[in-house]
Amino acid sequence: MTNIKQWHCNFTHTNKRRVLSEITKDGSTRGIAEFLDEKDESEVLANARLIAAAPDLLEACKRAIACMRDEYPEHVLQSGDYPAFQALESAINKAEGL
Secondary structure, three states: OOOOOEEEEEEEOHHHEEEEEEEOOOOOEEEEEEEOOOOOHHHHHHHHHHHHHHHHHHHHHHHHHHHHHHHOOHHHHOOOOOHHHHHHHHHHHHHOOO
16 A cells, blocks of 8 residues: 555645645645635646645556456456446556546
8 A cells, every 4th residue: 555645735825826835744734736716716626635645546446446357357348347446447547548
């Protein structure tokens, strides 16, 4: 499993600047994403949490695919009878830019 990281969404209200930061093991932070739009803070925070969770979600998708491949032959998974397999594969490809 991937290392669990701590994330913090810091809202700096000057110029509506919002920054998602990673809190590293030594306690320092580094910016991951910056939100500059005028969206509702709750939506921005929800998006920030999704971005923060993305590495763990990708790892979970890969593990689910591996479990399915251990259980069923590849031709069965690719047959279209397992839409969850295709959805996981599509999500992984999108995350990896394929």
